[in-house]
Amino acid sequence: MFNYLKESFARKKARRVTSKYPHEVNSFQLATEGVVEFANWKNPLIPAKSITQGEINFFRQLAPLGSFCIDVGANIGDTTVPMALAVGKEGLTLGFEPNPMTYEVLEANSRLNKAKTNIVPLRYAVTEEEGEFIYSSSEASFGNGGVSSTQQEADQHGKFKLQEKVQGINLLTYLNQYYNQYLPKLSFIKVDVEGHDIDVIRSISTLIDQYKPALVAECFSEATLDERVELYRIVADHNYSLYYFADFEENTEVVKLSEQDMNRWKNFNFYAISNEKL
Incomplete structure (x- = not known):
């Protein structure tokens, strides 16, 4: 009971009071990759993550060994690390994360598993137009959040704002400038x-x-429904097929999506593959 009350108080405090939380490195023994390490953030609102072989295998279906992949909105690296393990040391994984709270943990994760991964953490938001943006969150620990160009838009993400603005970059421009030689190996973007x-x-x-x-x-x-349909069309119009998937695991439930399915779940992830590669 005491531990429950202590944890409950810590969660309430994290929602209301901005504090800096440390990270803790955990180790996992996997069937193919062997021992893998992951830096878990000790934010009371963020459940500890385990790295699984099934998750790495999920990404490997989309991002083969030695290829180039990109994680936009990497947070602490919870998808960046298994993605990077999938493409291996011979590949390259870029993790974009503008939030300094979570970026610190992402950077720690980029230093782990150096014999198995090649992760470059980048403290930028990816935006259509380059510039400085407000970062806001619904909770004070900044475990989640988003960027906005105006105060009104920022209020929609939450009442907690970072004191300093974050830098936004246009991904296409940035890649052409700094990673042009890797683009022919580009296999995957999250x-x-x-x-x-x-x-x-x-x-x-x-x-x-x-x-x-x-x-x-x-x-x-x-x-909104219109926004969901627009998201579907902007991907499908590239001659891609879209698929709902239940989780980042190798044998997860997969459902091929139609435009009408975009309102079937309140919040969900989908993957999309070029019809030329099916």
């Missing part, structure tokens, strides 16, 4: 940016058409 996934996907339309990477994106819980 986008999870609190309802702005469509903006990111729109900004990399040229990249999608040229290299046809597999995509993972989120259909945000607050998205």
